[in-house]
Amino acid sequence: MPGVEGYMYPNEVSLYWSVLIVLYPYITGLVAGAFILASLERIFHVEAVKPTYRLALLTALAFLLVAPLPLQLHLGHPERSYEMYLTPHRTSAMAMFGFVYLWYLMAVLVVEIWLDFRADIVALSQTTTGWRRLMYRILTLGSTDVSERALHIDERVGWFVTLIGIPSAFLLHGYVGFIFGSIKANPWWSSPLMPVVFIFSAMVSGIAAVMLVYMAMMRLRREPIDMRCVDKIAQYMMYIFVIDFSLEMLDLVHRIYEADESFRSLNFMVHTKLWFSQVILQICIGTIVPISLIALVQIVKFSEKWRKAIYVVSGSLTLIGVLAMRWNVVIGGQLFSKSFLGYTTYKIALVTREGLLVSIGLMILPLVILAVLVKILPPWPEKSAVSLPAPSVGD
Amino acid sequence: MSVFRNAGHLFRLAAVFVVGTVAFLVIRAAVVPRSFGEYGHYRGAAISEIASLPLHFAGHQTCETCHTDIAKMKSAGMHAHVNCEACHGPLEKHVKDPSIDPGKPDAAVLCVRCHAASAARPKWFPQVDPAQHSGGIACTTCHNPHNPVIAAGGSK
Numbered sequence: 001m002p003g004v005e006g007y008m009y010p011n012e013v014s015l016y017w018s019v020l021i022v023l024y025p026y027i028t029g030l031v032a033g034a035f036i037l038a039s040l041e042r043i044f045h046v047e048a049v050k051p052t053y054r055l056a057l058l059t060a061l062a063f064l065l066v067a068p069l070p071l072q073l074h075l076g077h078p079e080r081s082y083e084m085y086l087t088p089h090r091t092s093a094m095a096m097f098g099f100v101y102l103w104y105l106m107a108v109l110v111v112e113i114w115l116d117f118r119a120d121i122v123a124l125s126q127t128t129t130g131w132r133r134l135m136y137r138i139l140t141l142g143s144t145d146v147s148e149r150a151l152h153i154d155e156r157v158g159w160f161v162t163l164i165g166i167p168s169a170f171l172l173h174g175y176v177g178f179i180f181g182s183i184k185a186n187p188w189w190s191s192p193l194m195p196v197v198f199i200f201s202a203m204v205s206g207i208a209a210v211m212l213v214y215m216a217m218m219r220l221r222r223e224p225i226d227m228r229c230v231d232k233i234a235q236y237m238m239y240i241f242v243i244d245f246s247l248e249m250l251d252l253v254h255r256i257y258e259a260d261e262s263f264r265s266l267n268f269m270v271h272t273k274l275w276f277s278q279v280i281l282q283i284c285i286g287t288i289v290p291i292s293l294i295a296l297v298q299i300v301k302f303s304e305k306w307r308k309a310i311y312v313v314s315g316s317l318t319l320i321g322v323l324a325m326r327w328n329v330v331i332g333g334q335l336f337s338k339s340f341l342g343y344t345t346y347k348i349a350l351v352t353r354e355g356l357l358v359s360i361g362l363m364i365l366p367l368v369i370l371a372v373l374v375k376i377l378p379p380w381p382e383k384s385a386v387s388l389p390a391p392s393v394g395d
Numbered sequence: 396m397s398v399f400r401n402a403g404h405l406f407r408l409a410a411v412f413v414v415g416t417v418a419f420l421v422i423r424a425a426v427v428p429r430s431f432g433e434y435g436h437y438r439g440a441a442i443s444e445i446a447s448l449p450l451h452f453a454g455h456q457t458c459e460t461c462h463t464d465i466a467k468m469k470s471a472g473m474h475a476h477v478n479c480e481a482c483h484g485p486l487e488k489h490v491k492d493p494s495i496d497p498g499k500p501d502a503a504v505l506c507v508r509c510h511a512a513s514a515a516r517p518k519w520f521p522q523v524d525p526a527q528h529s530g531g532i533a534c535t536t537c538h539n540p541h542n543p544v545i546a547a548g549g550s551k
Binding site for chain 2: 085087106111118141143147150
């Protein structure tokens with residue numbers, strides 16, 4: 001049979017979970033990571049990252065809105081998906097995702113963004129005209145109270161929402177890791193470390209994404225990049241990345257030392273089918289290189305221009321590395337036979353519903369949504385209420 | 396009351412959530428079928444709906460009430476446990492009205508469906524490579540489908 005080496009059970013030959021299931025944890029990871037970056041400022045008072053606070057929230061929202069799409073496309077019949085809310089299946093982790101998602105979207109992100117932008121929304125509802133005015137008026141919910149006390153209350157409530165938001169972000173993404181980690185029958189997935197590794201890699205990717213989006217937006221707006229902020233973000237990214245990498249290596253060492261009956265088969269897979277995507281792309285190019293680059297910045301004094309270049313390169317490599325990690329988990333877990341005697345191949349389609357083009361579209365869509373969100377709710381504090389950013393991506 | 400001063404907008408937000416939740420509950424009450432959850436995590440009425448679907452298969456017991464000769468022959472041979480309709484296809488219509496001629500299965504495609512050699516079949520199951528075994532001659536020239544072992548007197 002083409003693409004099959006050794007012995008596969010008939011139901012293992014073609015993969016059920018396609019590249020869309022790779023994107024799904026990737027996108028939710030970006031959400032959780034971006035949110036956690038925002039909460040750094042709010043809860044832990046890291047003043048330096050403040051310029052990205054609102055941008056991080058909007059980024060999280062943009063990606064969160066797209067997060068269910070890969071699932072919808074993969075499963076088909078989106079018109080039935082709402083039924084998971086109507087008749088919840090309480091013993092199915094997958095079925096409960098709908099609630100985790102809704103909670104995170106409505107109770108955390110939307111509320112936090114609303115509270116934070118409320119003063120701007122009120123101001124915009126008074127300075128704009130036409131349909132925009134109507135939109136902002138609806139967004140104010142009919143209350144124009146932006147007195148100092150009201151804003152103070154918003155600040156307190158927002159703080160509280162963020163506080164709830166952090167465990168919620170962990171829940172949202174830990175859940176995704178849980179789905180894989182709890183699949184007993186698959187030795188590549190079944191590991192209690194899975195949710196933890198997923199959360200840490202999520203933070204890394206989300207922080208990298210916000211950093212890049214921030215730098216790109218500043219570029220587009222022809223404004224100076226706040227280097228103090230970017231330096232700090234890169235530093236945090238590196239710290240968390242080191243933890244993430246250690247956890248992944250811990251998992252690896254544990255597997256090698258334990259060497260259970262699946263080990264030979266998985267070891268062979270890592271040395272053949274996954275060699276490029278796991279060892280080269282994920283571990284070398286996507287982890288060691290960015291960590292080393294940022295570590296270098298901490299030691300050697302680089303000029304601003306160089307630091308920017310290093311951050312763009314290491315941020316991009318990080319995003320690629322985390323995507324490769326998702327790929328290796330999702331696709332890797334389906335390439336070997338549960339008989340441990342054979343391997344199959346995943347060939348990504350191009351124009352099908354679960355193909356490459358759709359995936360690329362799904363990765364661009366959040367950026368388009370973000371561009372629209374930035375137009376509606378300008379995250380730049382200085383001129384927010386007065387003028388809207390003129391040159392913006394997409395739209 | 397002073398605690399809630401300047402918090403009016405929060406009550407509005409809360410109201411939006413309450414309205415949303417109430418709307419959800421109303422919609423849920425309206426669209427979830429009455430019989431949902433009667434027996435399990437599905438629509439109870441589905442069972443009777445499925446039960447009232449038109450039949451397609453009659454079952455071998457029904458065939459055997461009329462085709463006693465074939466039933467007898469078959470029960471003596473290796474195909475004793477292969478259902479009539481596994482080869483003849485669904486014949487409920489024929490049972491209702493025997494004058495509807497069901498026709499005969501095409502042995503050229505029928506037998507190899509089960510007997511063509513394949514690694515996926517259990518080893519104990521009798522399998523042949525059709526090209527080698529019969530060289531294109533219809534299986535029924537030599538085997539009686541209702542009692543296929545030739546040595547057992549099942550030849551036609």
